[in-house]
Amino acid sequence: MTALDHSGNPLRAKATFLGRMHEWVSTADHKKLGVMYVTTGLLFFLIGGLEATMMRWQLAVPDSSLLSPSDFNRLFTMHGTTMVFLVGMPILLGVANYIIPMQIGARDLAFPRLNAFGFWLFLFGGLLLYFSYFGAQGLYGMGSSPDVGWFAYAPLTERTYSRGHSTDYWILGLLVSSFGSIATGINLITTILTMRCPGMTLMKMPVMVWVMLIDAILIMIAMPPLAAAQVMLLFDRLMGAHFFDVQGGGSAILWQNLFWFFGHPEVYILILPAFAYVSEIIPVFCRKVIFGYPLMVAATVSIGFISLGVWVHHLFALGLSPMVNTIFMGSTMLIAIPTGLKMFNWVGTMIGGKIRFDTPMLFSTGFLALFLIGGLTGVMLSVVPFDWQVSDSYFVVGHFHYVLFGGLVFAIFAAIYYWFPKVTGKMLSETLGKWQFWLLFIGFNLTFGPMHVSGMLGMPRRIYTYHADRGWELWNMLSSIGVLVQIAGVTFFVWNVIQSLRKGKDAGADPWDGWTLEWATTSPPPEYNFEEIPKVYSCRPLWDLKHPEDPDWKYE
Amino acid sequence: MTTLKAQSMTVQAPPEPKSQLLNSGKCGMLCLIVSEIAFFGTLLAVYLFYIGKDPVGTIAPSDVLDVSVAPMKVVFNSIFLLTSSIWITLAVRCLARGNIMGFALWWLLTILFGAEFLVGTGMEWYGLIAVEGLTIRTNLFGSGFFTVVGFHAAHVTIGLFLLSLVFVLTCLGKMHKRHAEKVELLSWYWHFVDGIWIAVFTIVYILGN
Amino acid sequence: MSRRITPASRRSLLRGIAIAMLAAIFLAVPEAWATAPICENGATASPTMFAPRSVPAKMILDLSWLVWGICFGIFLIMEGLIILCIFKYRRAKDDDTEAPQIYGSNPIELAWTIVPTLIVFVLFLVSARTIFEIEKTSAPEGSLEITVIGHQWWWEFDYPEYGFVTANELHVPATRDGKRVPIYLTLESNDVIHSFWVPQLGGKTDVVPNHINHLWLEPTMTGTYVGQCAEYCGTQHANMLITVVVHPEEEFEKWVAHQKTEAVDDDTVAVGRDLFQRTACINCHTIRGTVANGTFAPDLTHLMSRSVIGSGVVSNTADNLAIWVYDPQILKPGCRMPSMKLTKKDVTEIVQYLLTLK
Numbered sequence A: 001m002t003a004l005d006h007s008g009n010p011l012r013a014k015a016t017f018l019g020r021m022h023e024w025v026s027t028a029d030h031k032k033l034g035v036m037y038v039t040t041g042l043l044f045f046l047i048g049g050l051e052a053t054m055m056r057w058q059l060a061v062p063d064s065s066l067l068s069p070s071d072f073n074r075l076f077t078m079h080g081t082t083m084v085f086l087v088g089m090p091i092l093l094g095v096a097n098y099i100i101p102m103q104i105g106a107r108d109l110a111f112p113r114l115n116a117f118g119f120w121l122f123l124f125g126g127l128l129l130y131f132s133y134f135g136a137q138g139l140y141g142m143g144s145s146p147d148v149g150w151f152a153y154a155p156l157t158e159r160t161y162s163r164g165h166s167t168d169y170w171i172l173g174l175l176v177s178s179f180g181s182i183a184t185g186i187n188l189i190t191t192i193l194t195m196r197c198p199g200m201t202l203m204k205m206p207v208m209v210w211v212m213l214i215d216a217i218l219i220m221i222a223m224p225p226l227a228a229a230q231v232m233l234l235f236d237r238l239m240g241a242h243f244f245d246v247q248g249g250g251s252a253i254l255w256q257n258l259f260w261f262f263g264h265p266e267v268y269i270l271i272l273p274a275f276a277y278v279s280e281i282i283p284v285f286c287r288k289v290i291f292g293y294p295l296m297v298a299a300t301v302s303i304g305f306i307s308l309g310v311w312v313h314h315l316f317a318l319g320l321s322p323m324v325n326t327i328f329m330g331s332t333m334l335i336a337i338p339t340g341l342k343m344f345n346w347v348g349t350m351i352g353g354k355i356r357f358d359t360p361m362l363f364s365t366g367f368l369a370l371f372l373i374g375g376l377t378g379v380m381l382s383v384v385p386f387d388w389q390v391s392d393s394y395f396v397v398g399h400f401h402y403v404l405f406g407g408l409v410f411a412i413f414a415a416i417y418y419w420f421p422k423v424t425g426k427m428l429s430e431t432l433g434k435w436q437f438w439l440l441f442i443g444f445n446l447t448f449g450p451m452h453v454s455g456m457l458g459m460p461r462r463i464y465t466y467h468a469d470r471g472w473e474l475w476n477m478l479s480s481i482g483v484l485v486q487i488a489g490v491t492f493f494v495w496n497v498i499q500s501l502r503k504g505k506d507a508g509a510d511p512w513d514g515w516t517l518e519w520a521t522t523s524p525p526p527e528y529n530f531e532e533i534p535k536v537y538s539c540r541p542l543w544d545l546k547h548p549e550d551p552d553w554k555y556e
Numbered sequence B: 001m002t003t004l005k006a007q008s009m010t011v012q013a014p015p016e017p018k019s020q021l022l023n024s025g026k027c028g029m030l031c032l033i034v035s036e037i038a039f040f041g042t043l044l045a046v047y048l049f050y051i052g053k054d055p056v057g058t059i060a061p062s063d064v065l066d067v068s069v070a071p072m073k074v075v076f077n078s079i080f081l082l083t084s085s086i087w088i089t090l091a092v093r094c095l096a097r098g099n100i101m102g103f104a105l106w107w108l109l110t111i112l113f114g115a116e117f118l119v120g121t122g123m124e125w126y127g128l129i130a131v132e133g134l135t136i137r138t139n140l141f142g143s144g145f146f147t148v149v150g151f152h153a154a155h156v157t158i159g160l161f162l163l164s165l166v167f168v169l170t171c172l173g174k175m176h177k178r179h180a181e182k183v184e185l186l187s188w189y190w191h192f193v194d195g196i197w198i199a200v201f202t203i204v205y206i207l208g209n
Numbered sequence C: 001m002s003r004r005i006t007p008a009s010r011r012s013l014l015r016g017i018a019i020a021m022l023a024a025i026f027l028a029v030p031e032a033w034a035t036a037p038i039c040e041n042g043a044t045a046s047p048t049m050f051a052p053r054s055v056p057a058k059m060i061l062d063l064s065w066l067v068w069g070i071c072f073g074i075f076l077i078m079e080g081l082i083i084l085c086i087f088k089y090r091r092a093k094d095d096d097t098e099a100p101q102i103y104g105s106n107p108i109e110l111a112w113t114i115v116p117t118l119i120v121f122v123l124f125l126v127s128a129r130t131i132f133e134i135e136k137t138s139a140p141e142g143s144l145e146i147t148v149i150g151h152q153w154w155w156e157f158d159y160p161e162y163g164f165v166t167a168n169e170l171h172v173p174a175t176r177d178g179k180r181v182p183i184y185l186t187l188e189s190n191d192v193i194h195s196f197w198v199p200q201l202g203g204k205t206d207v208v209p210n211h212i213n214h215l216w217l218e219p220t221m222t223g224t225y226v227g228q229c230a231e232y233c234g235t236q237h238a239n240m241l242i243t244v245v246v247h248p249e250e251e252f253e254k255w256v257a258h259q260k261t262e263a264v265d266d267d268t269v270a271v272g273r274d275l276f277q278r279t280a281c282i283n284c285h286t287i288r289g290t291v292a293n294g295t296f297a298p299d300l301t302h303l304m305s306r307s308v309i310g311s312g313v314v315s316n317t318a319d320n321l322a323i324w325v326y327d328p329q330i331l332k333p334g335c336r337m338p339s340m341k342l343t344k345k346d347v348t349e350i351v352q353y354l355l356t357l358k
């Protein structure tokens, strides 16, 4: 393998800037696309974070008038939409793009050009959404982004209540980018099912591959209904159809069901990759095989299944019959069991290990600690009577930031620290990484912990202001201070990436002493990934290689 | 413990035959079909939900969609679309056996039958819009009908476009036995479009009435 | 690798953070209580779910304690395990060997499947009971029925039993004939989805167009309770506040008698009254006993019996009314009442008139 140390195309070093651009724009290589996905996702993360910062600034004190109500409403809509569709989705697709083919010993995805198409659809969808700031004529003739909330409940989105074209931009932007996601999801399924290297049977796939398979299946099943619902809404708005038009007999409840039939699986689409990353990282840094592999797989599959049947827990306050509420309370609570299994197995992997707390592991541990909280508040929310109190309050905002930020984003940072050396050949700085972790960890808890309290004190979400007499001041102030700490953390990250790209330590092929196939090739990997398609005999091919005296395949 | 030594990636181990159920094309097409089913499933679920929910006095399905009287245009059209599935299967078989001529004929028949269906839909729409005055903005029935049937027709159109492309290539002499697998994938898509029609027909024309 | 912090300093840092986190959680709950000082009549500053003043709200709180207890227990065990791992299984500095490989254990895995299943089962049963107890599909016997209609961005309250309509402040009795009285609300929406939420009196229920909902409240104490619309409904969702006044029996009776009367007609403010009636005001507002009979906006018949205007955005004072009539967009930007472009003098006259609508 030493022959491959200088990766890829020898011409690349000489290429001009334009030539390099052309190479990136026209590429169908899964690794380049992966990098493009993740980079775009991180840029959108900064934008989404900036939007959140502005919201917290407005909410820091009561009766504040920094932002007008409609500006605030646009901000949370764009923040939520951006974070879910333009940060979470591209990063998970990007990491899968880069890592999955390498972990299954393939040279690319099954349909490379479809893959490139998917990326560009995503990017243009995202740009279309943001173009609304300039393009959509608001009611008073100014550019305006959508202000209907990320789940865009009809009939607020109907022409009667949402004039101008901002909502059309929301629909079209998401339609375009979710077609990209569906295409990439299909691509991933096909790749995983048909392109594994010799010897990699289903039960010998790394956990990450399993989880991403289920994730892609969820994308394939859950995103088309959203597209269908959005198309109907678009017909309502542009052609005068009546699907969600309450004056014409349409149903407001229908949109809610359609959206959440997509929306709930969507949040699992977002968290499953996080599970995937920590399932790779924890064993490597504990120097111990993952505990209970078959159970991990079973839990993943059942999470996928159950998540398609719980959407009504977002509608507990809608006044459905007690029977319906009870049934969906039950199905929602069921999810705690397989998710709990995963938690237990990760902790089970740590117990008895020899844990190295490098930054990827630090973030993974942070993930465990924070996702647990988010999961438990989720179970509280699934208790219908309690949900009647806190639904649509800041308690819910607290819940989903614990799972989305504490869960997904922490895992994404873990993944970035873990695979950055593979992708760039450079190590990220451990010192800066630790600073980033602690600042984010503290800032995060300071921001989102108090939200649970203000929610239970009666503070609804999506309010641009509140009166001083309601006892919410302290909690909001704490939240807003927390954001400052988070900004410091994110700044450390940006600085770390820039610094390490310029003068980071060389990583070598296998800096973490890893066990899956991506560590068997150079960093960065050559265009064709592997000189020779590897053969595997267990989930941990590199363990077998490094410990020929006690290989895994003897136990599996 | 064993005394095996690591020489390369391929440590000695029980040799494992590589078994793959599907090739990429088939798997990809199946996935596409599943996601399309999710899409149509949603549209149809909405249609079902709205059956009979229209304010009285507007156009109802039973006023304009009649499958029980004489020419039964829709049934007639449906038969064309459904039988085209048979022709395309025969065409693929011919190609797999290397019978290009037979392939071309059956393929053309498929296209013609599909086109007949599309023309039939067009005529039906003309009748509904121009004669009965039912449009997408009339009422819930109009919204649902044109959306569901329209999306199906759009899929038929895409299918016909692809089928015609293959037909042109055949005429140019570019189709060979080795393309049988790709053509089979296209036929899966066509079968799917037919299958969806059965669902649409049942829900829109039978249950909806 | 990086410069190492000594294990001891790191350990104390971690420990400090762990303690701080636990303390924060322990403090949060009492703090929530503390911000809810109980006045004589049961009103609190915060619309908190921790100070229930009605039967269903109390039932929810009781259930919630159980749920919190269970979840807090799981939280302690799991975070404890994680912290234990952090300290106990940290790799020694000079140890480069691999850990013993343990692939799994059937009994252990079975145990941690079954235990959560049992917990979930218990939680489910207890909660299901409460759902059926609280969600009433028909009015309980002897209840006072009121229709609540959500508008962008104000509330209309319709008392069919007494035959009058009012806005933004819901008045109910604590007792009737000396017995606690269930309040049975019928929720309807005039435009988009809203949600009716007064935490101290009960959970929220959405107010949905084309779909009628019900909500059962049964106040146990008199007082003034606040809440607000809890479903995003457009620009002024934040200022769609709710006030519920739970009166002692006789007080409520008096209030009803007063609301039933038509508007006061005071000739000293005839100028303002005529202005009001000549301006577009009457297209949107109703003042019973006058030509004003619009239904688009809050009923103003007894405007001055309410303590707030604009559904709670500001208190109902002469000054605020003047600003409101001059240009409501100043106080409630985006609201559905346009500025009538009146002169300052006309505004003063109209306000003088409004002030008589006791």
Ligand code: HEA
Residues within 6 Å of the ligand: A151, A267, A268, A270, A271, A313, A314, A316, A332, A333, A335, A336, A337, A339, A340, A341, A343, A371, A372, A374, A375, A376, A377, A378, A379, A381, A382, A383, A387, A390, A391, A392, A396, A399, A400, A403, A404, A407, A408, C074, C078, C115, C116, C117, C119, C120
């Ligand atoms: C990453 C995304 C993510 C994840 C993983 C979850 C996970 C869960 N969520 Fe969450 N949720 C959201 C994202 C997510 N959620 C978002 C974005 C919203 C709001 C959307 C909006 O309105 O804008 C939301 C809203 C939401 C609601 C609706 C609230 C409302 O609006 O009224 C509910 C209600 O039931 C809920 C429940 C749950 C449950 C039960 C889980 C479970 O999966 C959690 C399971 C995990 C655990 C329980 C922890 C580990 C388990 C153990 C240690 C085992 C032992 C535990 C027990 C036996 C209890 N969520």
Ligand code: HEA
Residues within 6 Å of the ligand: A045, A046, A047, A048, A049, A050, A052, A053, A055, A056, A076, A077, A079, A080, A081, A083, A084, A087, A088, A149, A150, A151, A397, A401, A404, A405, A408, A409, A447, A461, A462, A463, A464, A479, A483, A486, A487, A490
């Ligand atoms: C992955 C998902 C995700 C993530 C990571 C976040 C991150 C954050 N969120 Fe977000 N949030 C959502 C998903 C997410 N959110 C969703 C789905 C909603 C619901 C929306 C809706 O109601 O419709 C929501 C709603 C929401 C609300 C409620 C709004 C309301 O109801 O009124 C709030 C309020 O505080 C908030 C705050 C924050 C904060 C402070 C962060 C912080 O953690 C952000 C941290 C990031 C930064 C601090 C970046 C800082 C960088 C810079 C400032 C530099 C900028 C430089 C350049 C641009 C060059 N979020």
Ligand code: CUA
Residues within 6 Å of the ligand: C150, C151, C153, C193, C194, C195, C229, C230, C231, C232, C233, C234, C237, C238, C240
């Ligand atoms: Cu009405 Cu929010």
Ligand SMILES: [Cu+2]
Residues within 6 Å of the ligand: A263, A264, A267, A310, A311, A313, A314
């Ligand atoms: Cu959910």
